[in-house]
Amino acid sequence: MLNGIFSVEFVNSILRATTPILFATMASAVAAKAGICNMALEGMMLLSALFGVLFSAMGGGIFGTASGLSQFASFGFGFLLTVLVGGLIGLIFAFCILHMKADEILAAIALNLIASGGTVMILMAVAGEKGASSTIASVAAPKVVIPLIGSIPVLGEILSGQNLLTWLSILAVIVMHVFLYKTPMGLKIRAVGENKNAAESVGISARKIQYIALVISGMLASMGGFYLSGGYMNMFTREMAAGRGYIALAASSMGADTPVGGFLVSILFGIAQAVANLMQLTTIPMQLIQLIPYLTTLIGLGIYSYARMKRRKKLLSSE
Amino acid sequence: MNSAKRFEAVRMVFAILIALLISFVIIFFVSDEPVNAIVQLVTGPFKSKRNLANVFESMIPLIFTGTGVCIMFSANQINLAGEGAFHVGGLVAAVAALKIALPAGVSPVVCLLLSAVAGALLTAIPAIMKVKTEASELVSSLMLNYVALWFSTFILMQFICDPATGAASYSIPDAASLSSLMRGTRIHSGIFIAILVAVLGYLFLYKTKVGYQLRIVGENEEYARYSGISIIKVILVSQLLGGFIAGLGGGVELLSPIYDRFTWTASLGYGWDAIIICTLAKKNPLYTPFAALFLAYLRTGASIMSRATDVSFEIVQITQAVIILFVVAEQFLSRYKHKLIAKEAKEALKEEEAA
Amino acid sequence: MEKQAVLRMEHIMKIYSNGVVANEDVSLDLEEGEIHALLGENGAGKSTLMKVLFGIESPDEGKILLNGVETVIKSPQDAIAKGIGMVxxxxxxxxSLTVAENIILGVAPVKNLFLIDKKRAIQEAEAIAAKYNFNIDVTARVEEIPVGVKQKVEILKALYRGAKILILDEPTAVLTPQETNELFVQLEKLKENGHTVIFISHKLDEIKKICNRATIMRNGKSMGTYSVADMSTDDMSRLMVGRQVVLEFDKKPANRTETMLKVRDLIVHNSQGVQKIDHLSFDLKGGEILGIAGVEGNGQSELVEAITGLNKNYHGAVQIRGEDIRKKTIKEIRNMNLAHIPEDRMKSGCAGTLNILENMFSNQYDRKEFSGRLFLKSKKMQQKAQEWIKEYLVKCNSYKQNVGMLSGGNIQKVIVAREFSTGPDLIIANQPTRGIDVGASEFIRKRLLEFRDAGCAIILISADLNEVLSLSDRLAVMYKGRFASVFTEVEKVQEELLGQYMLGIKKDDRLEGAMYE
Structure with missing residues (x-):
């Protein structure tokens, strides 16, 4: 097992596990910065995982899959359409909580239920089966092979051959950081989330800003969902989000809802998952290994919250 | 009934009707025989004694988790680990039934008590974390559901698995099982426990001192503090009790004639269904049997439909979700509400003039 | 020479939906480049008038003229666009944002199509600060800067958006004397630059120092606009506080018994670390009402929180009937026969979504009368609730009605019924009649007197001078966390004098004899 930890494969395993959580963590961060707890991430990811399969298969139908280029076109078509639908789901969620004034947690539970039942329904209607989309010829996200670098030992092996979406998820961290901290809209989002009254006192519509944040959140979550069925695996399986949306909520909160903080925590979860994967080679029962990511999150959340509480109390008593 | 309550009732009926309508529309889209599917869905449960019995069987676990959630939500503790507590409750009942040999009358009681305690211990974790670290119970309880699921599977596979079956426990001894009440059905004595729990839950929340404290904290924490009510006690009691009831429900379900072995290797979803029960029951445990009956009817109908036609069972999840959305959307029918209140105010004015 | 009126508000009338007339025929005119004081007690209608001007409330009658042209101001955004700014x-x-970011929020300069031009933002913020002589570091985070600087940022925010008329709502309330002086220098500078300032305050010396004219308000009406130079602070105080018609109560002389409450050397800081109570000591005996007058925010709320156990972060000692309460829970303190009418009834006095009955027992459900070991005695509670509804004249359909559906006065009666029905020995009444109708107010005041006659010790904190003057046996004036003065013969107190103590014009030094032994 120790050998395993120092291998290239282990790093790849971390990146594979981190990618979907990272997208979802960014999605949670942008919503949280606008003052909304987006528990619907789970459902958004699940729906997008299915849509990713369907749309990329559709793309395959249009562009074919014969050449590398046509495969890329099929993937691109499927990915863009999935992200578009992800934004739409974010918009619907925003409508429920901002317009219809539904409680954000209960609305999220409802959306997650719709995702859970809806994906099975759609899968049944399209593929005639309930468990997985193995009969659908979907097109996965391509791997990025970097010529020359790929031949460098270790570093090259890691840098080259990663899934395009893994790179995109790292790019998302940078983009979200720039967006939230360097653009006027990001400034408005942070202002609304932190002090609605202050934002409205200078004529900013808090509701409009929250709508925008949730649409972006939906789009990011859908990228994570797409990766699940078109990267992590090559098909959709029932309930395949498996709590990653919830883990992302915790990761984002432990990263103080900042993209960079969320990135670091997501990597920690990725490592926990990768270690768990390695442990499958040992005699430790599989079920205990499956438990690791959730237990890590739970303990991490406890430690983080405790530290935060101590810090706050210290601030109070020092005065 | 005053106008506000009447409005709530009307709103709920509308929410259910709209949800059903949307489901019918979906059925028309996905099915080749939509009319047959809808007929099966709506009338299926009345087709046979067995079908009708199915309604009552599937109502039982819903009453437990629904009541548990009512208690936690009444105290405004958004602990969603009822799902995990139910699961662990089932596991512990199975383990106890298999490992502790007791006479017929005693065994179920011991098993059920242990399963309830297990459920309480699980939901105690988010509660204690909230008190000790101020971590939100929402996220920690979500994680716990997965921990409970995999832990239960672990115990199943490592300690009570019958090698002949692959992924099921040894047969639960008859001494521990809850008996069936009617020949040819699986309606079991657990239904009495369920209804008792709902009634006790109601008595607890609305008639006891602690229940009163819980509800005050749930509606306005600052007012509770000002009144001298211990917030920490309420956080702990409400979440422990919620888990206790959900765990008990898991135990009852597993010892019922529906299951011969512990086979739960996937989430059963009763904890999530509890949210809609709680929403429909307006956080009052006394109404949970009715909400559970409605949901059980819907699910039995859907199950019959899915067997008879090409529409899958999962459509009920969409129906449920739409109901939740419309019931909790404050703006839904708010114009009608305003009219209703204005009308009542005018009537009151007229009465005053007349008097 | 007659200066041009940049703003005229004419005959403004504003009635809130609960029937309170907040402004009645109020007129205000601003001359270009003046600092105009708006003076009045809490609840005199100053804030409402400014809300109307800033587009937060729409007036029921009257009109607003900007530079002679009649205008309707629909929203704060509209007000900002028309050159009105409010702090x-x-x-x-x-x-968590920097000073510059707060200033440019919503109107940020952009470079490269979508990025905030941080350099230009800082330059622009610095430029506007320099123009008005504001010496601040625009790159500092707001959470790290002192209150005085925060206020400058607020003013700059308004100026950056092109405000010609600036409303400052009690700007010096949170400032140190040095910061106040600095603010005044800046206001002078604004004046020179042609800005017009509306300065809301109670502090007469400040108004004397900086304002050109003052409009004085009392009870929602304007008492007129005066040139400040022609007026003494006494004149202003008289117009502002007015001659109170002392309420007539059949009040017997106080029959003082044992000491109920002892406060010694109390020091309280708020969460921002600002000292709100400064070495306060006093005694209170059974059978007397200690009135506490004062402008809001001078430590009254902090005093109540310390006595009721809601805040334990204090230095000094609080004793009820000789027992120190620091180690006691809120519940234990309540069980020492303490009743508390809270300042904000909706925030901490009730749960609007629970019904009347459920709101009547939160402090006493565990009494033997109302519960056994486990269960509540519902019948008994219903019977009592009905009794109290009758006794306290709560207007409602039944005890099953949600408290949130009642009017303010009736909610207050429910709270008072709950607090008084425990048979208290010590009552802390914080603004017991604020914002409620005359009938309910009168009722609550009579009740307080009955309790006093029965031997109860009462602290009455009120912004209504009329109320404290007519009910109190001893009247203390709180100013900056201390008692500025104490009157033992309340009936002889002159309102003007009271006003001078409230506003910090006068201050007594030795209060030992009157407040404690």
Whole structure:
């Protein structure tokens, strides 16, 4: 097992596990910065995982899959359409909580239920089966092979051959950081989330800003969902989000809802998952290994919250 | 009934009707025989004694988790680990039934008590974390559901698995099982426990001192503090009790004639269904049997439909979700509400003039 | 020479939906380049008038003329666009952002199509600060800067958006004397630059120092606009506080018994670390009402929180009937026969979504009368609730009605019924009649007197001078966390004098004899 930890494969395993959580963590961060707890991430990811399969298969139908280029076109078509639908789901969620004034947690539970039942329904209607989309010829996200670098030992092996979406998820961290901290809209989002009254006192519509944040959140979550069925695996399986949306909520909160903080925590979860994967080679029962990511999150959340509480109390008593 | 309550009732009926309508529309889209599917869905449960019995069987676990959630939500503790507590409750009942040999009358009681305690211990974790670290119970309880699921599977596979079956426990001894009440059905004595729990839950929340404290904290924490009510006690009691009831429900379900072995290797979803029960029951445990009956009817109908036609069972999840959305959307029918209140105010004015 | 009126508000009338007439025929005119004081007690209608001007409330009658042209101001955004800026008493700043970011929020300069031009933002913020002589570091985070600087940021925010008329709502309430002086220098500078300032305050010396004219308000009406130079602070105080018609109560002489409450050397800081109570000591005996007058925010709320156990972060000692309460829970303190009418009834006095009955027992459900070991005695509670509804004249359909559906006065009666029905020995009544109708007020005041006659010790904190003057056996004036004065013969107190103590014009030094032994 120790050998395993120092291998290239282990790093790849971390990146594979981190990618979907990272997208979802960014999605949670942008919503949280606008003052909304987006528990619907789970459902958004699940729906997008299915849509990713369907749309990329559709793309395959249009562009074919014969050449590398046509495969890329099929993937691109499927990915863009999935992200578009992800934004739409974010918009619907925003409508429920901002317009219809539904409680954000209960609305999220409802959306997650719709995702859970809806994906099975759609899968049944399209593929005639309930468990997985193995009969659908979907097109996965391509791997990025970097010529020359790929031949460098270790570093090259890691840098080259990663899934395009893994790179995109790292790019998302940078983009979200720039967006939230360097653009006027990001400034408005942070202002609304932190002090609605202050934002409205200078004529900013808090509701409009929250709508925008949730649409972006939906789009990011859908990228994570797409990766699940078109990267992590090559098909959709029932309930395949498996709590990653919830883990992302915790990761984002432990990263103080900042993209960079969320990135670091997501990597920690990725490592926990990768270690768990390695442990499958040992005699430790599989079920205990499956438990690791959730237990890590739970303990991490406890430690983080405790530290935060101590810090706050210290601030109070020092005065 | 005053106008506000009447409005709530009307709103709920509308929410259910709209949800059903949307489901019918979906059925028309996905099915080749939509009319047959809808007929099966709506009338299926009345087709046979067995079908009708199915309604009552599937109502039982819903009453437990629904009541548990009512208690936690009444105290405004958004602990969603009822799902995990139910699961662990089932596991512990199975383990106890298999490992502790007791006479017929005693065994179920011991098993059920242990399963309830297990459920309480699980939901105690988010509660204690909230008190000790101020971590939100929402996220920690979500994680716990997965921990409970995999832990239960672990115990199943490592300690009570019958090698002949692959992924099921040894047969639960008859001494521990809850008996069936009617020949040819699986309606079991657990239904009495369920209804008792709902009634006790109601008595607890609305008639006891602690229940009163819980509800005050749930509606306005600052007012509770000002009144001298211990917030920490309420956080702990409400979440422990919620888990206790959900765990008990898991135990009852597993010892019922529906299951011969512990086979739960996937989430059963009763904890999530509890949210809609709680929403429909307006956080009052006394109404949970009715909400559970409605949901059980819907699910039995859907199950019959899915067997008879090409529409899958999962459509009920969409129906449920739409109901939740419309019931909790404050703006839904708010114009009608305003009219209703204005009308009542005018009537009151007229009465005053007349008097 | 007659200066041009940049703003005229004519015959403004504003009635709130609960029937309170907040402004009645109020007129205000601003001359270009003046600092105009708006003076009045809490609840005199100053804030409402400014809300109308800033587009937060729409007036029921009257009109607004900007530079002679009649205008309707629909919203704060509209007001900003028309050159009106407001600095709220509670700062509207995003604390994790920098000063410059707060200033440019919503109108940020952009470079490269979508990025905030941080350099230009800082330059622009610095430029506007330099123009008005504001010496601040615009790159500092708001959470790290002192209150005085925060206020400057608020003013700059308004100026950056092109405000010609600036409303300052009690700007000096949170400032140190040095900061206040600095603010005044800046206001002079604004004046020179042609800005017009509306300065809301109670502090007469400040108004004397900086304002050109003052409009004085009392009870929602304007008492007129005066040139400040022609007026003494005494004149202003008289117009503002007015001659109170002392309420007539059949009040017997106080029959003082044992000491109920002892407060010694109390020091309290708020969460921002500002000292709100400064070495306060006093005794209170059974059978007397200690009135506490004072402008809000001078430590009254902090005093109540310490006595009721809601805040334990204090230095000094609080004793009820000789027992120190620091180690006691809120419940234990309540069980020492303490009743508390809270300042904000909706925030901490009730749960609007629970019904009347459920709101009547939160402090006493565990009494033997109302519960056994486990269960509540519902019948008994219903019977009592009905009794109290009758006794306290709560207007409702039944005890099953949600408290949130009642009017303010009736909610207050429910709270008072709950607090008084425990048979208290010590009552802390914080603004017991604020914002409620005359009938309910009168009722609550009579009740307080009955309790006093029965031997109860009462602290009455009120912004209504009329009320404290007519009920109190001893009247203390709180100013900056201390008692500025104590009157033992309340009936002889002159309102003017009271006003001078409230506003910090006068201050007594030795209060030992009157407040404690």
């Amino acid at each position: 709220h008493q509670h700062f509207m700043l995003v604390s």
